[in-house]
Amino acid sequence: MSRKPTTRRASQRMQKAFPVGTLVALLTAVAVTLTGIIMGVESTTILTRAAVSALMVGSVVSIGVGVIRLADADYKD
Numbered sequence: 001m002s003r004k005p006t007t008r009r010a011s012q013r014m015q016k017a018f019p020v021g022t023l024v025a026l027l028t029a030v031a032v033t034l035t036g037i038i039m040g041v042e043s044t045t046i047l048t049r050a051a052v053s054a055l056m057v058g059s060v061v062s063i064g065v066g067v068i069r070l071a072d073a074d075y076k077d
Helices: 008-015 020-039 043-076
Strands: none
Touching: 020 043
């Protein structure tokens, strides 16, 4: 089992990784919920829309940030 030693910069980058996708997903769910409440939509519809939109937007942002970090790591190395 060969373990590739990580550089100091790479280990710091991994420690400072912030879950941006999770934050954006939560903010999206809050926005959808507030919009549904203001418009007077049924509670089950609000829940469904909030869950689906949070999963979709959070996944897209998480994948996008991962690709950017990967490209940035390859560029700097």
